[in-house]
Amino acid sequence: MSRVKRIGFNFFRSITQNEEDRTVWLNLSEIFDHIIAQYQHARDNDTSEFKRVYTYNYEPARLSQINIDYNTQYYHLTFERLNYALPNRTTLHGDSEMLDLESDEFIGHEATVLYDPVNHILMIQRNRDSLGPTAIGAFIQSLVIDAGAARNSSIAMITDNTAQRRAFNQSAYRKVYTKIVGAKANGMIERLFGRNPNVDSIEISFNSRSVRDSEIDQDFTVGLLEEFINDPEVEKLRIRSREHEESPVEPIDLINHKLEASQTVDLRNDRQLNSYRVFEYMVELYNGENGGYRNRILRMD
Structure with a gap:
């Protein structure tokens, strides 16, 4: 059975303030190398498994694995949110049954991180079931x-x-998503339905058909962008588009200007993505054609 999933990624820089209170890059290599050595020491001495643990929003999280990729020399980190809530298991037509775990066992939800020590760049996988970038940032800060x-x-x-x-x-253009607030939102609804319902916000998504060559009308999309792009009552404006005919479809955030990358994968018979496979996708995007996202970031410095 085929199941398509889109994985999203954001990019960050590790920073600190120097003695002159100037913001500078912070190299995390020495910290990560020390943790790798700790994990290896525990394995070599056949002691109980050792993991770095952090509590975020009253839930435990852990750095489940960390290593250096031999080919790229990038660090590969896997963070896990450890969930107390237990899901049910069932069949299509059978009864539901809660998973039976011991009191010290959890359901783990992974998020993968690539760290480039030369350029101090972190590429973080977004996974709504796992730790978000804010939580991962807090975890890394605790390690520092x-x-x-x-x-x-x-x-x-x-x-x-x-x-x-x-x-x-x-x-x-494959997708346009926008969130509109205030008078502009109510004005749009009033034009459609003939009355003002006094809503706080509306969200609109325009999507092309889900085939490769399908696209939203160019003039229509550009007109929307021109109307919304600098409007203070437009809180969110994101597109998914292709720059050239053979380019991959990429997200662009026109309000927060977050640099984003994404990868569409076919899980086929897999239930979930393996962190090592996610890391491979990340390396492909980060190094990529013409230097990938790494060079795009460096050109913006």
Whole structure:
């Protein structure tokens, strides 16, 4: 059975403040190398499995695995949100039954991270069931504090300062999503239905058909972007589009300008993605044709 899933990624820089209170990049290599050595020591000495654990929003999380990819020299980290809530298991027509776990066992939800130590860039997988970038940033900050590596640190989202220019120069638009608030939202509804319902916001999504060559009308899409792009009552405006005929479909955020990447995968008979396969997708996107997202980020510096 085939099941298509789209994986999303965001990009961050590890930062700290120096003695002059200037923001500088923070190299995490020494911290990560130390943790790799700790994990290896536990395995070599046949002791109980050792993991770094962090509590976020009253739920435990852990750094389940960390290593260096031999070919790229990028760090591969897998974070897990450990969920107390137990799902049911069943068949299509059978009775539901709660999974039976011990009191110290959890359901783990993974999120994969690629770290480029040369450029201090973190590429973080978005997984709504696992830790989000904010939680992963807090976890990494706790590792920095434990190591005494910096008096303060964080991960800063990398923004796409080419977003608006690129949005108007796409060859095919596949999706436009917008969230509109205030008077503009009510005005649009009033024009459609003849009355003002006094709503707080509306969300609209325009989608092409789900075949490769399908696209939304170019003039229609550009007209929407021109109307919405600098409107203060437009809170969200995102597109999925293709820059050239043979380019992959990519997301562009025109409000927050978050630099985003995505990969569509066919899971076939797999129930979930393996972290190692996710990391392979990340490397392909990050290194990519013409330097991939790595070079795109470096050109924006």
